[in-house]
Amino acid sequence: MHGEVQKEAQATHRMVSPASIDAAQARPLTWKKVVKQATVVAVAGATLYLLLPKLIAVLGAWPRLSTLSPVWFTVMLAAELISFTCNFALQRLALRTRGWFAVVTAGLAGNAVTDSLPGGDAAGAAVQFAMLTTAGFDTGTAVSALTTFSLIGIGGLLALPVFTLPAILAGVPVSQGLVRTALLGLAGFAAFAVFSVIILRADWPLAAAGRAAQRLRNRVTRGRRPPVTGLDKRLLDQRDAMRRVLGKKWWQAILLTAGRLGFDFGCLLAALRATGADPQPSVVLLAYSAAGIVALLPLTPGGLGIVEASLTGLLVLAGVPAGHAVLAVLAYRIASYWLPLLAGLPAYLLYRHRYGRPVFRRATPGVDGQPPRSEAASP
Template sequence: MTADPGKSAAPQPPAGGKGGWWPKVRPAAYLVLGGVSLYLVLPSLLSVFGSWRSLEHLDWPFAILAFACEITSYVCLWEVDRIALGTRAWFPVAAAQLTGFSAGHALPGGGATSTAAATAMLRKARIAETQDIVTAYGAAAILQMATTFSLPVLALPAILGGAAVNHSLATAAYLGVAVLVTILAVGTAVFVSDKPVERAGRAVQWLLNATVRRRKHVTDVPQKLLADRDFVRTTVGKRWKATLLAAAGNSLFDYFALLAALHAVGADPHPSLVLLAYVAGELLTLLPFTPGGLGFVEAGLVTTLTLAGVPGGDALAATLLYRIVSYWLPLLAGGVAYLLFRQRYGSGNARS
């Protein structure tokens, strides 16, 4: 899933820690919290893995399509990283992202470990210096999250217009194209003008103040959004149109992978409602309690897909297939990418 800053598309820059006792106990606290979280979601996780026998009856053309969509999603992700890093190289960028993804999910430290592994590889490949890499990944992450979480809002007219009534993949494709065009139009307006950003910021600010009781109202959301937009625009430079297209493709092809997985297990879902379930799953990947939202994503996807009209057994099997192509296979690919990178660039230290 795209928005997972671990799957996440781009590894996240490590947060700067403060002095005191918290940095010393933080790893142990996260370990305990992660163990408790896994215990709580273990029944759902076991239910998903227990549906593996259903994969024997897959409609394999759709299963292959899910895999192909996920590969395309990752290619779009690497293109975002390439533009942000200012390089034409494909292999080191892809290898660094996959290795960072695997390291961040297999070793303690999460996003910090992911960023450190990817940064070391890119420096060794002489792609960029550390600060430039962290800046590029930060800009890429902001853009990817913005496009992912704008999907349900931009698809709302199609949902209200009745797109949920038709279950066909053709309708899903039309919905995806419509959302893509809308993302590009809105993204273009955001990059060239301050007004859309300010209006969106004021709307979010009003929503936060109206729905969450707090001692002091939020007042700086428009300014923060403008600062993030300027940061991304400065980082990607004149290639912001290509970056926007690649970021939108990253999210949309990931969504198409989930749709194809549902059709592969024989489900007949509402494409627009599946889109909402997909975004809910993306939100769950951000939970820091388990690597990549492991357990939470599976439980959340099964629940939201069931609410979207997918039978329980199909929701379990489709979630398993989708997580295989979007989480477990990239996790394994990271190890292969690291070995290939070492073979090409050697195993010495990165340049200082």
């Protein structure tokens, strides 16, 4: 899941704006960009250093993989494969295409970039965006689709604690830490739902936010950069484009999001069963959702170290023996992080064989658009 959330990124599993995509596609390096990237690398390095003992413990369990149940390990891989299929099906829905090849190869390549670089969300999204537009997708459609997809993924992740309420109310033993996590998740989901309804149905909040951001930006950069105008209208146009992306197929998006998260959670459950552990699924779901929310923080490439540390500790709180938790997290990360990461280069090479080298274009909707070709044909 955590790989999912980040690869959309990530994207598995964060919303990336057109401006950040354009910035990632820009070739010239300035001293400000160098300082920014150095800061990101420094933060990632410090985070990995702090989490290094837990990461070493997880990776050190590698020789014990041979002790896993082959049947449950196969189930684990199959569940993650289905989760990825739901992920790409959701992108196909957002991009309004029947084709799979460009969507899958662009998604895997972008995910590999995201999971290889500190703060690599914008760079990964830029690669995915360039591959999609080179394959024939309209730039505005691609940006709106990726943004919509990211928002749906975040909303689905925040909604997971809702499904643990029946077990908690029924008296299933749950640590206080996980109960507080569930309450925070519920509060976050409620806020996200209210925010989404307001933004999608009313114009004035988004327009007011755009005007306020525009005034602040122009005041801060006065005399150094040309003033920005029409930000409120651009935000409303992007919001309308997001609504058009899904149209009447919103229910399919919900089902695919549920399938993506559900089968990824099933991968984790199968990993636990492969170690011989048999914890309460509802309690594991709390640990899963909490670790997923923590993994949204783009501090390390693909959440490396963060996911291992948080998920292992939360599984122990869920009643899983520490040795089983470490081994299960390693197996789960192989399926959700390492294998998709390794698939990125072959996917890119297959894409290059069919479409040639991706061409980086501006991500601003309505700029550099081009008529769709066969792969991007609307259904």
